[in-house]
Amino acid sequence: MLKYLEGSHAVSQVVAMCRPNVISAYPITPQTHIVEDLARLVGEGKLDAEFINVESEFSAASVVLGASAAGARAYTTTTSQGLLLMNEVIYCIAGMRLPIVLTCANRAISAPLNIWNDQQDSMTVRDAGWIQLHAEDNQEAADLHMQAFKIAEQMHLPVMVCMDGFILTHAFEPVDIPEQKEVDAFLPPFKPQNIVDPRWPRGIGLYADPRFYMEVRYILHRALEKSEKVIKQVSEDFAKKFGRQSGGLLKTYKIEDADIVIITMGSVAGTIKDLIDQLETEGKKVGLLQICSYRPFPRKEVYRVLKDKMNLLVIEKSISLGRGGILGSDVRWSFPRTEKKDRKISCFVSGLGGRNISINDLRTAVEMVEHEPVELEFLGLNPDIIAARDL
Amino acid sequence: MITASSEDLYKVEKKDLFASGHRACGGCGQALAARLVADAAGENTIACVATGCLEIFSSPYPDPSWRIPFLHSLFENISAVASGVEAAYKALKKGPVNIIAQGGDGGTADIGFQSISGMFERGHNVLYVCYDNEAYMNTGVQRSSFTPFGAKTTTTPMGNTTRKKNLPLIAADHGIPYVATATVDDFRDLQRKVKTALLINGPKYLHILAPCPLGWGHTGDLTVAICRLAKATGLFPVYEIINGKVANVLKIQEKKPVEDYLRLQGRYRHLFKKGVPVKEVAEIQEIANQNIERFNL
Missing domain, CATH: 3.40.50.970 (Thiamin diphosphate (ThDP)-binding fold, Pyr/PP domains)
Structure with a gap:
């Protein structure tokens, strides 16, 4: 009910x-x-x-x-x-x-x-x-x-x-x-x-x-x-x-002919889907891969759906301090070594400590990777606070 | 109230539910105590054991010494694990069964202190048995909060400067129905206390002095003699606390000076310079005297 x-x-x-x-x-x-x-x-x-x-x-x-x-x-x-x-x-x-x-x-x-x-x-x-x-x-x-x-x-x-x-x-x-x-x-x-x-x-x-x-x-x-x-x-x-799809290893959204695929876990997928719909009206083909089962990490399934996708954008709400994105590492590991060279995997650490991930933040991320992949970016940082506190 | 006949309570049980062939040192007080506890409790018992000497010498895969169900997970959580076992038996409407959580002094009074306090306060029907060998023996004789004043351990190389935490009284102040202390030399008394405790519904605490030849620096054949001296000096009072009232205090027949107890053990050797006791011995005597007065030993 x-x-x-x-x-x-x-x-x-x-x-x-x-x-x-x-x-x-x-x-x-x-x-x-x-x-x-x-x-x-x-x-x-x-x-x-x-x-x-x-x-x-x-x-x-x-x-x-x-x-x-x-x-x-x-x-x-x-x-x-x-x-x-x-x-x-x-x-x-x-x-x-x-x-x-x-x-x-x-x-x-x-x-x-x-x-x-x-x-x-x-x-x-x-x-x-x-x-x-x-x-x-x-x-x-x-x-x-x-x-x-x-x-x-x-x-x-x-x-x-x-x-x-x-x-x-x-x-x-x-x-x-x-x-x-x-x-x-x-x-x-x-x-x-x-x-x-x-x-x-x-x-x-x-x-x-x-x-x-x-x-x-x-x-x-x-x-x-x-x-x-x-x-x-x-x-x-x-x-x-x-009568409804819940769980499983992963889910995809508009991924078939996407040029850029966003990869994420959890509730931010909703905002991302809205962005994908907006971008579609602007003629941009962006898709979503949502990891439901983070452990075990469905490496083969991830590879299967991303095999032909060369521009990947990971939105993740955690970080391995001193190393970078964690989900990004899992995604990178999903591809055979021979296929890693030309694939761009950009990692965006986002929404730490409840920082809002707005649709505009996500749009910025997509626009960034359209031009050039990024190793590691932090979405929505306030430069004033960093300037005042960074030693 | 306690309803078993005194004949049953005072009978010494020998069932080998804690089998021989385990890997404890010769003369280990804890191995002796664990067998007495298991045999007193009987087959319808689940032993929940904290990480420590007992667990290590009795449960290597694939050769455990236990002929009753045995459950181990970590060092500091055995009271909570036993609480969970009890909750499962209640929820599944199984039982009755004796659930005995067991650990050494560190697992009970230091790292496991929060967990045991929680189990007492929530009122689980579990008997907790603490095998008190007065230091972290499994890791090589380091100080615990049960290490007595003056005793040398590897982390108190000049002798321990603090007095022993009094867990039986702390347990009693949780308002639990039964607390007792015992020593491994007196089989009958120890097993009576296990049996008595298991007849009572609610959390129970049994504190057993379990000499460790390796850590205390005595030969294995002195385990029993040292227990008797611990009682005769007043250093280890033996009593029960039933519903908050101290009862059945073991009276000292012939009072001995603490020196008799200390001189048998390597961990106190530094307290005697060329055979002459240093001032710490007087403080240990004072601790014994306070026990004698407090419990009217």
């Missing part, structure tokens, strides 16, 4: 319909509305789950780790500093192959303290062994949670659903919220395998010496790679059941 509601509530309502057994979270802006709503649903008896209020994100992640190891469908949500505080547990959850789902309400990282959106937080854990799916809008954010539990439990891998903080979490828009029976038909009950249970005593979390450790990490890497197929399949199944 189509409902007009906040992004956070679209997510919390769908998460509740996924019937998690244990939810644990620590409040942090802009994730709070998700946890508050889930706490209310548990409190009012509308969701039969244990809701554990903890003393830190570190413990929230540890509680869901324990719950998942004991056979529960477990869910948590955080952002920014909270995700950084969880970091050690995040790696552990993946290494232990626990199918936990986490919503990351993407937010900037301190310092300076900043509660607004960018994607630096989830980027810091991109190598941890989690599947990372990025939502474009609130409908997709809600839908991805249904898919996330299914993918996680099928692959024994944790899944992080990333949605831009405030821009999505606090935005009201119409979202088609499914019926409980539709969700039940799509997402079967969790059938855990390796769990702590006195009926079948086993050790979970044993340490591995140099004879075994590398194989465990290799198998984990392979599982991430294999999950590409499952992410695609689950998205296709979802489309069949619910």
Whole structure:
């Protein structure tokens, strides 16, 4: 049923319909509305789950780790500093192959303290062994949670659903919220395998010496790679059941005869599509490639759709300080070495700490790369502030 | 309230649920304690173990020593992990099951302090067992907040200048229903406390003094004797706190000077110059005297 509601509530309502057994979270802006709503649903008896209020994100992640190891469908949500505080547990959850789902309400990282959106937080854990799916809008954010539990439990891998903080979490828009029976038909009950249970005593979390450790990490890497197929399949199944395209590995917009292709993740895709439509009326052919599955990174798919595209423009909301664009590196790596030479890949770090990415900023970026590719640019910087502060 | 018969509570259990063949040093107090805890708790138990000596010597893949389910993830989070296991059992309407979180003094009182406090305050039905060997032994004997005054560790080479954190009392002040201390020489008392704790619903804390021959500088055959001296000097008071009230304090039969305890251990050797005690020994005696007065030992 189509409902007009906040992004956070679209997510919390769908998460509740996924019937998690244990939810644990620590409040942090802009994730709070998700946890508050889930706490209310548990409190009012509308969701039969244990809701554990903890003393830190570190413990929230540890509680869901324990719950998942004991056979529960477990869910948590955080952002920014909270995700950084969880970091050690995040790696552990993946290494232990626990199918936990986490919503990351993407937010900037301190310092300076900043509660607004960018994607630096989830980027810091991109190598941890989690599947990372990025939502474009609130409908997709809600839908991805249904898919996330299914993918996680099928692959024994944790899944992080990333949605831009405030821009999505606090935005009201119409979202088609499914019926409980539709969700039940799509997402079967969790059938855990390796769990702590006195009926079948086993050790979970044993340490591995140099004879075994590398194989465990290799198998984990392979599982991430294999999950590409499952992410695609689950998205296709979802489309069949619910009649709309959500998730999957990537999406494209007007890419077929485009001269320039913009590549991005998350909510800024909406603004970019508007720009593409405007440019089309001016006779410019620009397309969009949206990465939904950032990890695993769908290298082959990216190559397939970009094979003939020579002018690429990456808009990304994070940076590897001292190196440059991160998503840009992933895109560059998607092409065979022989094809890298003539291809122009321009990287624009944009929207850090909630800096608005306007349609005009994006137009400027397109105009820049029409003339000449850029290695690394920062979109919308204020030169006065830099002149006053740069040492 | 506690309803088991005293015969059951005082029976010494030997089930080998923590099997031999693990990799602890000879005379390790923690290995002995872990076996006593597992055997007292019985088969229907989940052991959640923090990173540390116990985890390392008992859980190398593929040869764990545990015959009960064993769960390990990190160093500082075992109380939260055990909370999650308990929440899962509740949510899945499984159980009852004994959930025992276990860690060394560093994993409990330093890096795991926030996590254990959270578990106590939220009221999870979990028994936490702290194996107190008074330093970070797994990494090579570095100071923890449980390292006693005067003791030499690799990071307090001149002797520790602070007094030991009193976690049993901090635990009790969380308002949890059961706190106890024990030593590994007294099997019956230790196992009675495990069994007693597991009959009580809510968070429980059991603090076990577990000598470490390597870190304390004594031969393995002295583990039991050193525990007895720790009690006889008043340095390690043995008691229970049931619903906030101190109970069953172990009275000292024949009081011993702290020197008797200190002289057996290499970590205190620097406190005796040519056999003569330095002034720190008097302060350690003062700590023992305060314990004797406080708990009426």
